[in-house]
Amino acid sequence: AGDMGRDLEKVLIPEEELQTKIKELAQRIDDDYAGRELLLVGVLRGAVMVMADLARALHTPLEMDWMAVSSYGSGTKSSGVVRVLKDLDTDITGRHVLVVEDIIDSGLTLSWLLQNLESRGPASVEVCALLRKPEAIRTPVDVKYVGFDIPNEFVIGYGLDYAEKYRNLPFIGTLAPHVYS
Ligand code: PRP
Numbered sequence: 358a359g360d361m362g363r364d365l366e367k368v369l370i371p372e373e374e375l376q377t378k379i380k381e382l383a384q385r386i387d388d389d390y391a392g393r394e395l396l397l398v399g400v401l402r403g404a405v406m407v408m409a410d411l412a413r414a415l416h417t418p419l420e421m422d423w424m425a426v427s428s429y430g431s432g433t434k435s436s437g438v439v440r441v442l443k444d445l446d447t448d449i450t451g452r453h454v455l456v457v458e459d460i461i462d463s464g465l466t467l468s469w470l471l472q473n474l475e476s477r478g479p480a481s482v483e484v485c486a487l488l489r490k491p492e493a494i495r496t497p498v499d500v501k502y503v504g505f506d507i508p509n510e511f512v513i514g515y516g517l518d519y520a521e522k523y524r525n526l527p528f529i530g531t532l533a534p535h536v537y538s
């Protein structure tokens with residue numbers, strides 16, 4: 358591993374398409390939250406890229422906070438065990454929370470996180486996820502803003518890792534099966 362030329366199978370979503378989609382999502386969010394203030398909650402570490410680009414595309418007044426939860430460890434399969442590595446620094450009581458995620462795979466991470474956030478008494482909680490794998494969903498989650506529905510393949514780039522690598526790719530690619538099989 359570590360050799361991009363061999364580990365990348367193909368580009369699934371090029372950089373320009375990602376950026377165009379994020380601007381569309383930001384436009385919808387701006388319309389929906391007119392007259393209100395947002396608290397963006399980015400889910401570390403995968404959501405870093407989409408959070409940075411979405412926040413810059415939004416015109417709604419906003420604050421940004423982060424939670425670190427991990428369900429995958431270093432493997433390619435969800436363990437189903439959600440670990441909180443860092444909690445919010447913000448009291449979300451009465452706030453309009455928008456959770457920002459890179460991908461919804463099984464839905465386990467997000468369904469756990471939404472229950473956790475709802476219990477803190479926010480004014481509202483919605484989700485913006487750049488990617489969703491409809492075939493992989495095990496726990497249905499209500500996601501208001503979705504960038505792309507993608508096939509059930511292992512994807513890397515734009516925040517998404519394989520064993521912590523490839524998060525810095527500016528596009529979404531698929532990992533060659535020889536890397537993880
Ligand atoms: C990945 C991804 C989502 C989650 C989705 O995070 O960034 O947060 O898994 O999977 P699920 O829908 O099956 O729960 P990961 O746990 O790999 O941590 P990371 O963001 O630090 O890479």
Ligand code: MN
Pocket residue numbers: 400401402403404426
């Ligand atoms: Mn993640």
Ligand code: MG
Pocket residue numbers: 403429517518
């Ligand atoms: Mg990961």
